[in-house]
Amino acid sequence: MSLEVSGLSFSYGRRRVLRDLSFGVPDGSLACVLGPNGVGKTTLFRCMLGIRGYEGTVLANGHDVRELSVRERARQMAYIPQAHVNVFDYEVVDMVLMACGTDLGMLRTPTLRHEDRAMAALERVGIADLAHRSVNRLSGGQLQLVLFARAIAQDARAMILDEPTSALDFANADKVLSLAQSLAREGRSVIVSTHRPEQAYLYSDLVIAMGEGGVVGVGSPQEVVTSERMSSLYGMGVTVSSLFGDAARACVPSERLGAEAVREQRTTMR
């Protein structure tokens, strides 16, 4: 089990944001975190990375995150933040290179070997042609791909991706999640947050549903992406329909469908 969270709680002052969260992401699998806005998905990730203080334990590959040095933590976990601001206009390859220094001392600078690693990561994401573009001239989607390449270049055993597809078009979203899946198949554990249950169903091995204050359900996509679970998670009627022999599932707000269609759908799903 390379990412294991147990009894994790976190509060902003008196406001408790996360209450007693427990789940694990085994080696070689991709987990999706689903949940409404503001339930603390980003906060959870920051706690797991050791950026925020928390109660409970987070184990990364068996090591207690709190006992690891900043550098050792970065060797265990790579991260894509949800929001990113560029103050200075770096070249794409230089920005990717920043994550390659986890084996360097505080006073050292990267070598050609590190630069090769940065280029390889850009190639893997398919944006090697952007290597010398300045980051301020990238579109939002391209920037997200660059951040993904940076996380790959970090070469950590686990990856935490905070809404990596929020700015991506249909094809790029598929590219990133397929790539995340293949990174998981290589033995890493990958955890991704998303607002699209369809994506969670299609790409993940494990779905973690987070509601107000905690985890409301952990299980296989088949178990979690259902009408009942999604309706209670988002606090609205959601009708989930199975497609292509249950290879995919579509989630639609029930109100859009009308009572007749919903009833029909519910009976066929059983």
Add this chain to the structure above:
Amino acid sequence: MENVAYALGRRLRRASHPTQLLLLALGVAVVALASLMLGRYHMGVGEVLGMLVGRVLPVTPGWTPQQETLFFNVRLPRVLLALMVGCSLSASGAAFQGVFQNPLVSPDFLGASQGAAFGACVALLLSLGSMGTSIAAFVTSMASVAIVLWLSGRAKGNRILVTVLSGVMVSSVFQAGVSYTKLVADPNAQLQAITFWLMGSLTSAGPRDLAFVAIPMLVGNAGLLALRWQVNALTMGDDEALSMGVDAPRVRRAVIVCSTLVTAASVSVTGIIGWVGLVVPHLARGIVGVDYRHLLPASMLLGAGFLLVVDDVARLATTVEIPIGILTAFIGAPFFMRLITRGRRR
């Protein structure tokens, strides 16, 4: 003239990073040599080089002992000090802009200059002599930044914001102190000295000043150079830096200590010289880009050359020397404006 500079700049921007740094270093060397030759008593290239080489190898002097005394006690220290101060202020400005993720930050925004000014004013008020003034300025400058760090360490909230606010508050307290010393100073003697000190000048630069600043500047600049790669990650914000294995708060503290060492050393012997630490890093970015691996050495070289040229203007252009602090603002601000508007049109 401007077009020539622009064309040269464009060539320089296209060169590889090592070439750029080499050319900058060469430029600084040429400016330094020219500065050593120029002055009320002109000296030729042969004489300047001969006197320098004569210190290590036996050379038959083709110059008078008076010239040699002038050279080693006045001109060389002043040129070296201008180079070192320009280098230091630019390096610490560039580093601060990175670790505070703000391109508008200058080396003294944590109170280093105002602290130094207060110490110097008190020393001048007590007539402690030039060395006493330098020491007092250096100590209060370091102290003011220490107070800022202590305050911001105890405050809650966004670390960068509380550090900046603490800097503003501590600076204003010291500024009030400076005003008070001016109020109580004897207008015929001390007040003049205080006013002149506050304007910043390299006029009184001597070998003793060099010896005083050499160690803090060497240590501080070496530290900044060593940390330059880590500063890159800090420009991405603390959370991202931490996730990439860079201990952002620790690196920022180290950079503040190094920057404060060099800034305090600079202002303690020259008085307040503004603009260099803000403008030069931006010029350097225009040449080598934003990556601190190249930006920091480029800022150092460019800053050294820039301040030396400005000091040459200060001592040569008019019969009464213009304080360099005034000139850096007169030259720096319009230059900066030109740079911004030129960038916009392209």
